[in-house]
């Protein structure tokens with residue numbers, strides 16, 4: 637089996653190639669290594685191979701891992717990429733660099749309230765259900781503009797962009813990535829701080845090259861780095 641370091645190197649090669657063919661600089665795409673269900677020892681292995689940003693999906697697992705003696709002293713940048721319930725916000729708020737999966741105004745309100753309490757600034761992304769699959773989380777694309785007015789006013793939190801999980805079908809996925817980019821463009825038009833709205837978190841192990849072609853700035857890769865879950 638290929639080692640984690642080799643997998644990470646291979647993905648960077650694929651990112652470079654996708655950027656080249658899309659006419660983008662490869663520095664404009666960040667690799668988030670998705671370590672959910674994988675032990676701290678493998679996160680350490682990836683970190684030692686140069687990977688800094690890690691994505692976790694489950695609150696308790698994230699807390700256990702981030703406090704693991706193998707990891708608690710190294711400067712890992714944690715991204716929370718899972719569905720976040722309001723009542724769990726307080727556990728993670730001061731431990732993450734970016735919250736990817738905010739999908740309702742009430743969760744953003746809780747994020748803002750806790751950020752004020754901690755006297756910190758928190759960056760987040762809105763999750764959008766671009767596929768229309770009822771099994772998926774996320775706001776509907778046509779709800780975003782109306783929600784934005786409220787979201788932009790909330791203290792101590794900053795909307796930095798949008799996140800989506802695309803359909804398994806490749807043709808559909810490509811269209812969903814494109815729609816997320818267009819949605820971000822339309823948000824920039826109604827924002828008084830459009831320069832903050834820079835991030836498109838889209839693309840996973842099986843579809844990140846298409847996501848890069850459609851403008852992804854963060855790709856979330858799990859199995860292609862750590863193996864099957």
Ligand SMILES: *Cc1c(COP(=O)(O)O)cnc(C)c1O
Nearest residue numbers: 670693717840841856857858859
């Ligand atoms: C698990 C997960 C990923 C990684 O998926 P892979 O197919 O293993 O790359 C990316 N994003 C989210 C939100 C996930 O839950």
